[in-house]
Amino acid sequence: MTDDVNDLYQEVILDHSRTPRNFKKLENANHMADGHNPLCGDRVTVFARVENDVIQELSFQGSGCAISKASASIMTASLKGKTLAEVQSLFDQYHVMVTTGTPVDATGGKLIAFAGVHKFPARVKCAILPWHALMSALKKSPTPATTE
Amino acid sequence: MVNPAFHCHGCHGEGLMREDFPILNQSIHGYPLVYLDNAATSQKPRAVLDATRNYYERNNANVHRGIHELSNRATAAYENGRERVASFFNARSSREIIFTRGTTEALNLVAHSWGRANLKAGDIILLTEMEHHSNLVPWQLVARETGAELRFIPVTGDEGLLDLSAIDSLLAAPVKLLGMTHISNSLGTINPVAELCQKARRQGVVTVVDGAQSAGHLPVDLQEIGCDFYAFSGHKICGPTGIGGLYARAEIMEQMAPYHGGGEMIQDVEFTHSTYKEPPHKFEAGTPNIAGVVGLHAAMDYLDCIGREKVFCHDQELALYAYELLTRLKGVRLFGPQKGRAGLVSFHLNEIHAHDMVTLADQKGVALRGGHHCNQPLMKKLGVDSTSRASFYFYNSFAEVDRLAEVIREIQKFFGCAAA
Ligand SMILES: Cc1ncc(COP(=O)(O)O)c(C=O)c1O
Numbered sequence: 060m061t062d063d064v065n066d067l068y069q070e071v072i073l074d075h076s077r078t079p080r081n082f083k084k085l086e087n088a089n090h091m092a093d094g095h096n097p098l099c100g101d102r103v104t105v106f107a108r109v110e111n112d113v114i115q116e117l118s119f120q121g122s123g124c125a126i127s128k129a130s131a132s133i134m135t136a137s138l139k140g141k142t143l144a145e146v147q148s149l150f151d152q153y154h155v156m157v158t159t160g161t162p163v164d165a166t167g168g169k170l171i172a173f174a175g176v177h178k179f180p181a182r183v184k185c186a187i188l189p190w191h192a193l194m195s196a197l198k199k200s201p202t203p204a205t206t207e
Numbered sequence: 208m209v210n211p212a213f214h215c216h217g218c219h220g221e222g223l224m225r226e227d228f229p230i231l232n233q234s235i236h237g238y239p240l241v242y243l244d245n246a247a248t249s250q251k252p253r254a255v256l257d258a259t260r261n262y263y264e265r266n267n268a269n270v271h272r273g274i275h276e277l278s279n280r281a282t283a284a285y286e287n288g289r290e291r292v293a294s295f296f297n298a299r300s301s302r303e304i305i306f307t308r309g310t311t312e313a314l315n316l317v318a319h320s321w322g323r324a325n326l327k328a329g330d331i332i333l334l335t336e337m338e339h340h341s342n343l344v345p346w347q348l349v350a351r352e353t354g355a356e357l358r359f360i361p362v363t364g365d366e367g368l369l370d371l372s373a374i375d376s377l378l379a380a381p382v383k384l385l386g387m388t389h390i391s392n393s394l395g396t397i398n399p400v401a402e403l404c405q406k407a408r409r410q411g412v413v414t415v416v417d418g419a420q421s422a423g424h425l426p427v428d429l430q431e432i433g434c435d436f437y438a439f440s441g442h443k444i445c446g447p448t449g450i451g452g453l454y455a456r457a458e459i460m461e462q463m464a465p466y467h468g469g470g471e472m473i474q475d476v477e478f479t480h481s482t483y484k485e486p487p488h489k490f491e492a493g494t495p496n497i498a499g500v501v502g503l504h505a506a507m508d509y510l511d512c513i514g515r516e517k518v519f520c521h522d523q524e525l526a527l528y529a530y531e532l533l534t535r536l537k538g539v540r541l542f543g544p545q546k547g548r549a550g551l552v553s554f555h556l557n558e559i560h561a562h563d564m565v566t567l568a569d570q571k572g573v574a575l576r577g578g579h580h581c582n583q584p585l586m587k588k589l590g591v592d593s594t595s596r597a598s599f600y601f602y603n604s605f606a607e608v609d610r611l612a613e614v615i616r617e618i619q620k621f622f623g624c625a626a627a
Contacts, residue, residue: 060621061236064570068563073622077558099562099578100592122592124562125622179566 066127066175067182071133076125081135083169088116089201094192095182101127103137105192109201112143117193124185126176131171131189143197150190157186214503220605221500223513223521227252238572241607244599246392246551247576248442251506254566258505259498269494271471281497288500290485295507296437298454303366305460305487306495307329309451310419313329313438314386316453316490317415318345320463321436322384325413328354330383333412334589335369335398337391340581342438343415345388355383362585367394367543371403378406384413385485389421392544393580393594395551397421413459419443423510424600425519435459436465442500446506450499453490460486465570467492518601522550525599532612538624539615542594551598553580556615559622560592567621568595571595571614 060068078128085106094103101123108116117135121128138146153170160177163170176186225231228250233240242250248532262284268277270285286301293301307313328334332346336359350357360377361370369387378385385407389400406413421427423444429437436459440451456462465472465483469492474482483489510518524553529552533539538557556564561577568575576596577588586592597611 060567061570064567067566068621077623099560100583101562102592124560126563150228182562182566185562
């Protein structure tokens with residue numbers, strides 16, 4: 060495969076897409092939102108438990124391509140313990156990175172694996188979908204945890 | 208079903224007429240382009256490009272307005288195009304042909320002009336579960352407006368045939384309209400439209416056939432099919448984008464109200480009301496896509512020069528060959544009938560999402576489509592969120608199908624699937 064492809068499907072992305080982390084419903088979530096990419100049918104639901112403006116727990120469910128699954132998995136693994144302000148800042152940087160290739164700062168850890176996405180304009184949406192779902196979940200006022 | 212008379216003579220697995228398609232002769236990401244996304248849009252031969260160019264260079268003017276020479280030529284070209292479409296589909300008269308932007312606009316025209324005037328609460332619009340969104344959403348809109356109800360002829364599952372076991376009761380009153388695709392763009396199924404139209408007609412049910420995938424891909428005789436409406440797109444049959452049409456049986460077209468209002472479609476305009484031209488002109492408001500019609504005319508001539516039986520037979524052989532090769536791969540689930548299919552294959556790979564599949568195939572020069580193919584409800588029913596699709600036209604070759612299979616194997620390997 061070409062360098063571009065190997066940039067897109069880095070080992071860490073393939074790994075997270077095959078065995079996604081935090082791939083479950085969070086029973087005591089107080090924020091939740093769905094994301095949907097009608098173009099390819101990717102669907103993701105993001106669950107978050109936020110206390111004192113800090114992300115305590117994060118998980119997701121859904122179906123989608125390797126990029127969107129890995130993006131959700133790495134996102135949930137990267138943001139635990141971050142404040143809402145830090146999450147916003149990482150989202151902004153991540154957004155710039157997947158559209159231009161400019162990497163997020165080192166605190167972003169594995170997020171940098173998605174820098175190669177910018178060479179595949181059709182796939183930017185896949186990489187950003189779980190983040191949009193998360194941001195819209197966090198924007199909603201917290202709901203009491205449901206267990207239904 | 209497929210007419211057994213279309214026996215293939217003379218296609219020996221080579222792509223036909225490839226030299227007429229400049230676009231096919233290029234590399235994509237360092238590999239020869241293998242264009243297998245023909246169900247989305249076909250490529251255009253030089254004859255079509257030249258015709259459009261010649262029209263703009265020599266004859267361009269507005270139609271039906273001027274009395275100068277160029278306008279006369281443009282009008283003649285436009286109306287000759289209408290004659291050509293009528294003969295291409297064996298309509299009784301060119302007066303039964305309305306030019307539209309394509310299938311989608313044609314189907315919306317039917318839903319809007321015929322549907323709103325003829326449907327009421329309690330009526331049933333019968334569609335199939337394999338309709339493209341463009342033969343579904345317009346009916347949803349009309350149903351909401353009129354109170355009519357939507358019902359569906361079921362699809363049998365992965366095999367992708369219409370389940371016609373209960374068709375007689377499904378077609379019983381108060382069904383007013385039967386809408387169905389001739390060929391499914393996501394399954395490759397060829398539906399028995401003539402048989403269904405005949406049944407519908409006996410019950411007084413009006414019929415709409417979505418011909419987006421059948422026009423230009425097999426011989427279509429509208430008098431034989433016996434439908435009231437047939438919609439098609441020029442861009443899928445070697446013609447330009449932005450042109451297509453609607454066949455409407457003369458008797459039904461005459462009773463229909465206009466679709467869009469504006470210039471070209473009127474006879475007399477007062478401040479508070481107007482009278483309209485005779486059909487089909489009353490359905491064509493505004494300056495039409497004249498160059499598009501010229502290109503479409505050239506495309507139809509071109510296709511008939513090859514012969515649509517031959518095109519059909521060639522595409523079908525490629526699809527059967529692809530089906531055969533793909534069944535041999537592990538972890539591949541194929542959709543649509545094995546026999547009597549049109550020139551496309553739709554498949555799902557274990558553990559590899561169609562989106563990843565299509566990105567990686569593209570990196571090898573192979574253009575596929577991945578997604579729900581504007582058939583979301585059908586995909587849901589089949590239990591997949593998307594499929595990958597390879598769709599063929601006469602210029603594709605067996606070697607390209609071999610390449611497809613090879614690339615799929617490489618992609619499986621890349622994703623570490625045991626299957627490879
Ligand atoms: C079966 C079917 N119907 C309708 C359409 C819509 O055609 P267009 O986009 O040209 O209006 C398509 C094209 O994708 C199709 O495959």
